[in-house]
Amino acid sequence: MLFKDITILDEDFKIQENINLITHGDKISYIGKDLPQGYRGEIYNGKNKVLLPGFFNTHSHIPMTLLRGYGEGLPLQRWLFEKMFPFEARLKPSDCYWGSLLGAMEMIKSGVVSYSDMYFNIEDIIRASKDSGLKANISHGTSSNPNNPNFKDSIAYKDTERMLEAVKKEASDKIKIDIGLHAEYTSNENLVRQVAAYAKEKNLIVHTHISETLSEHESCKEKYGLTPTEYFEKCGLLDNKVIGAHCVWIENEDFQIIKEKGLSPIHCVSSNLKLGSGFAPIKKMMDMGIEIGIGTDGASSNNNLNILEEMHISSLLIKGLNRDPQVMSPKEIIKIATINGARSQDRYDTGCLKVGNKADIIVFDMDKAHLQPVFDVLTNIIYSASGDDISLNMIDGEIVYKNGEFMTIDKEMVIYKSNEIKDRILKELV
Ligand SMILES: [Zn+2]
Numbered sequence: 001m002l003f004k005d006i007t008i009l010d011e012d013f014k015i016q017e018n019i020n021l022i023t024h025g026d027k028i029s030y031i032g033k034d035l036p037q038g039y040r041g042e043i044y045n046g047k048n049k050v051l052l053p054g055f056f057n058t059h060s061h062i063p064m065t066l067l068r069g070y071g072e073g074l075p076l077q078r079w080l081f082e083k084m085f086p087f088e089a090r091l092k093p094s095d096c097y098w099g100s101l102l103g104a105m106e107m108i109k110s111g112v113v114s115y116s117d118m119y120f121n122i123e124d125i126i127r128a129s130k131d132s133g134l135k136a137n138i139s140h141g142t143s144s145n146p147n148n149p150n151f152k153d154s155i156a157y158k159d160t161e162r163m164l165e166a167v168k169k170e171a172s173d174k175i176k177i178d179i180g181l182h183a184e185y186t187s188n189e190n191l192v193r194q195v196a197a198y199a200k201e202k203n204l205i206v207h208t209h210i211s212e213t214l215s216e217h218e219s220c221k222e223k224y225g226l227t228p229t230e231y232f233e234k235c236g237l238l239d240n241k242v243i244g245a246h247c248v249w250i251e252n253e254d255f256q257i258i259k260e261k262g263l264s265p266i267h268c269v270s271s272n273l274k275l276g277s278g279f280a281p282i283k284k285m286m287d288m289g290i291e292i293g294i295g296t297d298g299a300s301s302n303n304n305l306n307i308l309e310e311m312h313i314s315s316l317l318i319k320g321l322n323r324d325p326q327v328m329s330p331k332e333i334i335k336i337a338t339i340n341g342a343r344s345q346d347r348y349d350t351g352c353l354k355v356g357n358k359a360d361i362i363v364f365d366m367d368k369a370h371l372q373p374v375f376d377v378l379t380n381i382i383y384s385a386s387g388d389d390i391s392l393n394m395i396d397g398e399i400v401y402k403n404g405e406f407m408t409i410d411k412e413m414v415i416y417k418s419n420e421i422k423d424r425i426l427k428e429l430v
Pocket of ligand 1: 059061209297298
């Protein structure tokens, strides 16, 4: 496809106007001012359009779209134990398939091309991801089971092994398998060490939650005399590539450990605000050169999977909290959502627009009242645009969304199925 005469964000994250960009198969094959001679493929008119690398939502629990808005207004522990856990216990694998497609629509519509997820029933989440066209790093979140202390007897281990074998046979690397360790407070040292060793043996990314709430952070210090970050380091977990969701309450030595170990902290601002957890010290991390990523978390605590909204809120809040309007420019937050996300997923052929990279592309339609006039394209995208302004989402060269229509997902069917599941589980819970 030729994106003709379009504005793009180049590989150095600079805006370039009047560019011709061509995709061939799953890759970007040409970027330049000149129109190549003899091009015969499909042409996309770039007038008033801006083409960016697609976004990476690097922390989610995608089937939790099915629990969106359930149990609102309860304090955290009651919300978890009285609402979330009983509902989740009734989720069948096929429910997770439909919930994942519901989440996939939201992500695609807000410009996401790839996501990192932690949940269970991962075979069905993978099937939904494949059907949607999204890239994904999928993990089964492991936690301690007192009746079953051996990690290799757990469902998480068995699922992960089975899915690792399954993706080996795939022609594309759109789906990657990570290993999930739910959190310090849901696991014991034995499990953490076993997961660390397994990740090392199989060269897997570890996806975990770190220091989300103050109480979790402080009780870890009481238990072990170490922060969750220090504790994970002691257990050898951080000798692997790790993505750590939240990192709201990290302190003192944690920063240096995160930097030295190359851990990717994932900023989940809406979820942290909505659950009253706090605000992660992302300015300090960024000042230290730590590469943070951004995620929506699950739709039960956010309550949406709109990555553009996360980018907007993050860039406003950090300025207000630091009383500094120059912290986190639009370019910086876009880098966090693109190239940083790609690297955190061990994907080095995407995350920016350059020849030879995968064609993971989104297009903003700037021909809207709220996006005009344009002094600075990225300023308008971060502070004025919404997901509705995205007119195209292309992943590995395949158009998955165009002008409000999903090319890979039957929207009406997914919404119908999601409500059917909700009604069934509510009846079961009576
Ligand atoms: Zn989470």
